[in-house]
């Protein structure tokens with residue numbers, strides 16, 4: 001099937017330690033270890049594919065064991081795979097998860113940083129309904145991909161995660177849907193004294209006004225356990241998070257949201273509100289399981305949760 005969703009982005013091998021509390025500087029503690037496939041791009045592609053979207057992933061890995069495992073994993077997910085091999089180690093992430101399901105992450109980009117325009121099949125991008133990028137590959141590559149998509153009338157979705165010092169706001173000229181979390185949104189607004197605390201204190205009307213200042217068709221701010229806020233020219237919408245959920249690990253919740261949103265956008269013919277509800281349900285289910293890509297839910301589970309609501 002021709003992919004309607006193309007995710008261009010990172011693969012990281014996630015090396016995760018669970019612990020009661022994060023160690024303080026200079027402290028050593030004992031935790032439990034697990035490793036598995038991760039990376040924002042790959043996680044989003046897995047979320048979109050499991051949510052029922054015909055999905056392609058364009059990424060880069062090293063010629064090493066992690067790279068070979070990545071390829072096997074993504075193929076088994078039924079994803080149309082375009083994986084470049086680089087003479088660099090496969091990207092990786094050191095993740096700590098505490099007993100409240102909160103995380104701290106350090107990543108090494110490795111091969112992801114070398115993903116280049118020549119690795120991205122232009123016809124794949126032009127033939128898609130939705131193209132998704134994040135910030136774990138080259139930001140100039142993202143601009144190239146979005147320009148190609150825009151010329152072909154393909155919807156572009158930017159998840160500016162993690163926010164980077166070399167972010168060039170000119171990519172917003174080619175962005176249809178911007179999906180930051182609270183920290184990324186505060187950085188993007190870049191206003192003196194504007195913090196996550198002040199963001200949380202804003203009325204929906206004032207948050208909408210701030211979102212509109214980007215002059216993009218759609219801005220969706222993910223708000224963690226509160227849900228998400230959708231701002232469009234014609235108005236705004238707050239979608240509360242699903243309640244009564246046992247939170248095990250929130251790592252990758254943002255990726256689940258973006259992947260689920262992309263699948264919803266492709267399925268519901270560009271309906272932003274319906275796609276955001278789809279993303280919200282995908283993310284809620286993902287936090288009930290440990291890990292990132294492995295925690296992405298199946299389409300049936302997402303639709304069941306949406307029906308319960």
Ligand code: ATP
Nearest residue numbers: 181222223224225227241250252253254280283284
């Ligand atoms: P991460 O960096 O851990 O992947 P993030 O910071 O990018 O996450 P968040 O804004 O924390 O993203 O969460 C993304 C989405 O996940 C939220 O918009 C919401 O839909 C869902 N979510 C997060 N935490 C919870 C929770 N405790 N209960 C239900 N849904 C949640």
Ligand code: RIB
Nearest residue numbers: 012038039040093252292
């Ligand atoms: O968003 C979660 C992801 O961030 C993890 O899989 C890790 O690889 C980092 O990229």
